[in-house]
């Protein structure tokens with residue numbers, strides 16, 4: 420018998436052919452499993468692991484899927500968190516997305532066997548959710564919707580926009596730069612803090628392609644300010660033949676009582692906008708998408724533009740969007756509607772359970788936010804579990820990772836952004852992070 424551990428390291432071929440490891444090779448592919456095998460072999464060689472444990476350790480080291488994105492528990496209290504993938508999809512949207520992931524009839528009419536219109540059911544669901552829309556179009560995200568509208572209506576022409584709406588959305592994404600990149604010229608009107616309907620109408624001329632209103636999603640201007648509401652602007656533009664395009668950002672189909680100041684698609688169109696643009700993965704609660712709704716002739720112009728082909732969405736997005744609109748209320752909208760008493764009860768139950776296991780935990784009141792650039796000044800009353808600050812790192816490193824925030828020397832896990840069915844997983848993750 421040799422004491423040299425290198426002689427006892429199980430061979431790669433032997434491990435890859437092991438009855439327990441073969442299904443993992445089928446699920447994840449040979450390369451990923453071989454990586455795990457090499458890591459385990461290195462640990463045995465270093466004397467840190469018994470050769471007999473090799474198979475179990477390889478299985479433990481394997482990722483759940485062949486992609487590296489992992490499910491994360493969002494306890495930040497930010498309902499639509501761009502760094503955490505924005506809106507979590509409803510189970511119904513996930514099922515629809517999975518069903519459409521294989522071969523599917525996205526552009527085939529199964530009755531006639533001929534080519535059919537792409538994604539027609541998703542567009543019909545959008546029109547049903549927003550009855551004021553004559554037609555609808557879906558592209559990759561709201562930035563793509565804006566680029567398409569600016570190109571189709573404003574290329575080589577002028578887009579009239581208020582100075583106070585030349586905003587930066589985040590991560591260096593500046594609306595005016597995107598608009599100018601399409602070859603449209605910006606005709607800025609008003610001042611940073613004030614604009615009137617006359618400022619807009621004075622700027623109209625033979626070169627005007629469209630008037631654009633952009634919701635300043637992530638900031639507010641206070642004090643001596645004046646903006647022109649869509650209804651007033653539409654009335655001022657009546658008869659000019661110039662289309663009014665409103666980018667509302669967050670994508671609420673209809674007014675949401677919890678967010679009285681947030682614009683919605685139906686009201687914006689009913690107020691007289693010719694086109695309304697929004698994201699699919701903010702307050703609509705669906706997949707990443709850019710929604711364009713409004714006048715059928717304008718939608719047709721966008722659809723016919725060559726750029727549309729470069730921006731159109733895939734079958735899984737169409738499936739998830741349709742299911743979001745037709746299925747049960749998506750998670751983001753449930754989180755918005757959650758009542759404070761229920762959130763406090765969940766926080767109290769979690770804190771009591773953690774405290775009983777010896778964790779320094781307490782239930783506290785907190786403030787959640789919409790996020791994703793929505794309702795910047797509108798905190799949502801919420802409840803959180805307060806933990807020692809030094810748990811934030813271990814919680815992020817856990818399985819599943821938990822992301823909260825540190826405030827006042829404590830780690831807070833806000834429950835408004837956590838679906839109630841995940842409370843059990845949250846408790847288990849905290850106990851593991853605290854070493855209990």
Ligand SMILES: *Cc1c(COP(=O)(O)O)cnc(C)c1O
Pocket residue numbers: 560561562563588633634635636666667668669697698699708709791792
């Ligand atoms: C978020 C937002 C955008 C960008 O939307 P994406 O879907 O991320 O491209 C554009 N305009 C407004 C007003 C927004 O709030």
